[in-house]
Each structure stands twice: as C-alpha cells, then as structure tokens.
Amino acid sequence: MKTYNKLQEYKLREIKPNGWLKRFLETQRDGLTGHMEVCGFPFDVSDWGEKSILIDEGSPEVPLSWWPYEATAYCDDALTKCGCLLEDDFMREKAAKVTDYVLNHQDEDGYLGPKFLKEAVKDNRWVHAVFFRALTALHSATDDPRVPAALEKHYLNNTSPHSQGREVCNIEEILWTYRQTGNEKLLKHAVEAYEDYNQHHPKDATAMQNLLSEDFIECHGVTYLEIGKLGAILYCYTGDEQYLKAAEKAYKKLDRDQMLISGVNSSSEHLQGKTPLDSHETCDITNYALGASYLLMSTGNADYADKIERACFNALPGAITSDFKGLQYFSCPNQIIADKHSNHNLFYKGSEFMSYAPNAGAAYCCPGAVNLVMPNYIARMWMKDDFGNVTAALYGASELKTCVNGTNVIIRQETDYPFSDKIKFSFELSEPTEFAFSLRLPGWCENPSVEINGSSLTLSAKPGEFMPVKRLFSNGDTITLTLPMKLKLSRWQDSGIGVERGPLVYSLKIDERWETTPHEGKSTPDFPAWNLYPESDWNYALDVTEATINDAAEITENSSVSLEPFRAENAPITIKLPARRVNGWEMIHCTETDTERYSDDALKVFKIDGDFCFTPPLPDPKTLKESLSNEKEMVTLVPYGCTRLRITIFPNGGLK
Secondary structure: OOOOOOOEEOOHHHEEEOHHHHHHHHHHHHOOOOOHHHHOOOOOOOOOOOOOOOOOOOOOOOOOOOHHHHHHHHHHHHHHHHHHHHOOHHHHHHHHHHHHHHHHOOOOOOOOOOHHHOOOOOOOOHHHHHHHHHHHHHHHHHOOOHHHHHHHHHHOOOOOOOOOHHHHHHHHHHHHHHHHHOOHHHHHHHHHHHHHHHHHOOOOOOOHHHHOOOOOOOOEHHHHHHHHOHHHHHHHHHOOHHHHHHHHHHHHHHHHHOEOOOOOEOEEOEOOOOOOOOOEEHHHHHHHHHHHHHHHHHHOOOHHHHHHHHHHHHHHHHOEOOOOOOEOOEEOOOEOOEOOOOOOOOEOOOOOOOOEEOOOOOOOOHHHHHHHHHHHHHHOOEEEOOOOOEEEOOOOOEEEEEEEOOEEEEEEEEEOOOOOOEEEEEEEEOOOEEEEEEEEEOOOOOOOEEEEOOEEEOOOOOOOEEEEEEEEEOOOOEEEEEOOOOEEEEEEHHHEEEEEEOOEEEEEOOOEEEEEEOOOOOOOOOOOEEEEEEOOOOOEEEOOOOOOHHHHOEEEEOOOOOOOOOOHHHOOEEEEEEEEEEOOOOOEEEEOOOOEEEOOOOOOEEEOOOEEEEOOOOOOOOOHHHHEOOOOEEEEEEEHHHOOOEOOOEEEOOOO
C-alpha cells in the first residue's frame, strides 16, 4: 500500500523510558493510573468488561449515556501503554482483563463493545475511537493478531456510518486497521465517513471547509482537537493535500486565537481566548499533543515536536499533583488560589473545577485522559521513515531497541532534558550499518551544536528543522547534541509578559498551604482532595525588557536533576529577576450578588450562592505605573510544572 506520511511510530515494545520519564510512569502506576477506582463513578465499576455501566447506583438520576465509557476507555488505554513501557505486570494484567473480554466477546455481526453502545445514535460510537486506542496499543506491544482481525470485522459490519458527530473520530482506528490488513474497503469507509460528516455538518467549526477558513473558532475544545486532526491522518493514506491543509489550519488558528503560554489551547469546555485567566481542561493536553503527533508524522515538520514538548513539559505537570494522585479539571497560567470554590472561568464559576483532587468536580474525560499524556509522549519520541532511517523526534532519557536494515540496533538517549541542554546518543550495533539518524534542532534554539565521537559536525539544517546524519554507524559511536537555552520575554494579552527558556515556561514561586477537603465518593485518605492557598506575596510586576532580561537574571541550575523534577522542592532550575510590587492588585472576593456562571444546560447563565475568592486579572496597564512600588526586589521563578499556585503572565513593570 502507498502511504504519504513522512514519519511513522515504532512499536511500543521497542521503546524504553529511562531517567525522570521512567519515574514519571512509575508514579502514575502508584497514583491515579493504577488506582482509578478512587475517583468514584464510573471508574469504580466494571467498564468495557463483563459488567456494563448502566447507571450510577448511588445517583439514580444519572441516565444511560455514552460518557462513562469514554472516561473508562482512557484508563484502559493508559494501563496498556504504561504496562508495556514499564514492563509492569500489575498494569498489563489490569488492562488485559478488559481488552481480552472485549476481544473474546465479539458479536456474530462483528460488533465489538458493550451492547448499550451498539445503536449508532448521538455520540454512542464516538467512545469506540477512544477504547480502540487501547487495542491498537496492545497490538503495538504484543503483535496480538486478534486486534486487526477484530477491528476489521467491527468496522465493516455496516452497523454505523461513523460520520455523525464525534463518531467520525473512528477514522483514526479505521485507517490503522487498513494499514495492518490492506483491506481497501476500510480506506473507502474512512473517506466516505469524512465526506459524509462534512456534508451533514456544514456549520460545525470542525467541518473541513470551516477548518480551512479564517473564522474565529467557536467549538467545544475536545471536539475540535479530536476531529480537527483527522485530515492529517487521512492525508497519510490518500495523499490528498486538502485534508492535510485543513488539519494544519486547525492548529494554526489555535495558535492565533487560543494558545496559552503553557503550550495548550484554552478550553473551559469551549474554546476561549488567551488572556492570563483563560484556562484549559486537563484532557486538552492529551488531545492537543496527540493531534500534534499526527501532524508531525504526516508533515515531518519539526515545529510540531516543539509544540508537543512545550505542552507535556509545562501544562501537564502544572495541572497535576507531583504524586499523580490529583489533577485540576481547569488549569490556568495565573492561579493564586485553587480551592473548591476558586474556578474563575464562567463555566461553573465558583466550583471545585480548579482544585486539585482525584476527580476535580467532573467524572468526564479529564480524570481518565490525564493518564495518557506522558505514555503518548514516550511512545512517539522515536520515529522512522519508510527506508528504515531513525529520527529522534522528542527528547528525554530513553532507549530504542530495533532492527535497521537487518541489523540489531540499540540507541540510548542519555540526558536530563529539558533541565539540561546536552543530549548524548550512544549506538550499539551487531555490525556496522549505514543509515540516516535525524536530530531535531528546536525552533527556540539559536545556536545548536552537534559532535560525533567528540568531533564537531557542520550543521546541515537550521533551528526548527530535522538534521539527518547519514553515515556508516559502528558499535560505540556517540552523537552529542547541545541546545543552549536563552531567556526570552514573551508578550501576551492585557499587556502581560512571560518568561521562557528553552522548552520550559517559568512561573513565580509561591509558597503554598495545602489543606485536605471533603470530596465524598471521589477521594480517599490516600488519594485526598486539596484546597491550596498562597502563603507568600504574589502581586509582582517584572521589571525587565527583552534587552535587559538576560543580563538581569540570576540563573541557578542544580548539578544533579532529581528523578522527580516537578516537585516544588526539587526544582532543577531557578531564575531570579527584578520586580516591583503592584499596590492594589489583590485577590478578588465576591458573593452571590455579583457572581454568575453558565452551565452546559444550553449555556444557561445564572447567579450562584456563597462567598468566593478568585485570581484577579492583570492590573490596568494604563494605571500600572502609578501602582508600582518604588522598591525593586529579586523574585524567584521556577519551571511552570513545579507550581500548583502561580503567576506566569506578569504585569509589565519594565513599561516598554
């Protein structure tokens, strides 16, 4: 079969995480990923296995719906991937109880999954697109022949057109199955489903003609990301450039209108803007990075790898507790309070959605999807082309064990990246072999350098591109990539400024007071829900400009990087910068008399009862100068992912 993608992923079993990446997955195993039942319904009942999720017995008002199956499908996918990457029997066996049951109970007509979802109405079949990722991961880990055979029967049983609403997302797995089986009927089905979707949903922001437009996006965030990526996947199998253009334009519009400094688009359920108070759902991290990885494979454009790293190294750790036992439903670049009433977004404003808990206020996608961000990252760190050449697409300590041109090859990536600028690749080969090994020169790095066996190499690519090194590789060869990281001042809405260095974003270090809070049915003593309050000053404006920031900064890098680098006490890098207090910039306190929220009940706006404290917007830039303290202080910034309370978009005290 002819394919058009520039890169493709390796098998899961060929990749092994090391260093802090490995510890991150181990923490997931010991945290939520291995113990999702602590989150309450639907994670505490059988999901896609023997007992179907029919209703929340503790809340009889909950109707039959597809969403519990979506939530638990994310968990099965994460268990499968983490279990393989860590070679962990606990997670593998836990996942296999579900995947084996589904594979061993296929209907006579080929349908896979719970009977409740068989009727192709509303979004019932959407959740198959989520669960079947667990099955494709199982095949990637084991080459289990049941998977492509079962999916082929399922998708060709004519029980669903896979074109209504989110169910069109099944195109991802339909085309995966086509790649495995070569059955042209699957390719035809995928193309027809996408064409039918576009024909019957002409007003949706995710319709192809609207993705290609310049229009501002008005759409549910997860829906936009899940459907928006499909053109990139279709291009890989059809070569139709219009499909690819639609997916690329979808991401460009996110950059233009919704991209937050943390590397993920805003989405407090629906896409918003990119002010310092706009937030993202935690599940958007998973979906954004997944879509970007498909764009990376379809185009070979290194910019998408930069985007994936930024999201996974900033937004992810900033939205979870460092023990992976709690997460936020909404997470924000500026959040100076995170308690059960601090959600400052209009959607369910005043709710617990911004607190840190195993299940922070909603049993939808976030508690399940958060488990997939880092496994997906590791799974696509290493890629290859159709000629067997190897690409180091994403960086981090890891190992690739594969076969290149008939030769057994092990490539080890030794690094503390993104907390270090050096990445060493060492090659172990059964015999000398010629192939191309491509390095990514990140777009943020002005002066990268490469050495082979200690000798400098003239660069054949520019920052923002992949650089192939083609040679006869021998056992013991080494390539060392150095990526100098320079401080950068970025500009944001409301005259705000941010601090970036390499792939990392930096936030004000705020002392945090953690208090447990009752969260009945959705937490346990070992997996508590938390209220977080600031215990140090946060109301600072940075007194720097683009021209002065590097000279003014005091940067401290720890000589050894912890295996748990996103714990606040382990911050591998700290940056001190001059700042001034902003008088009058204070936490917002309000009552039901001036607080309103909207819900997903037709986006209904209504007043809410209670007393609330919220993170304030940036002070008015027109009066900022008069509000600045005369005294200049040095404040400490740490990586965004080391913070739970933070100021990341600062008032511009440099006033230039």
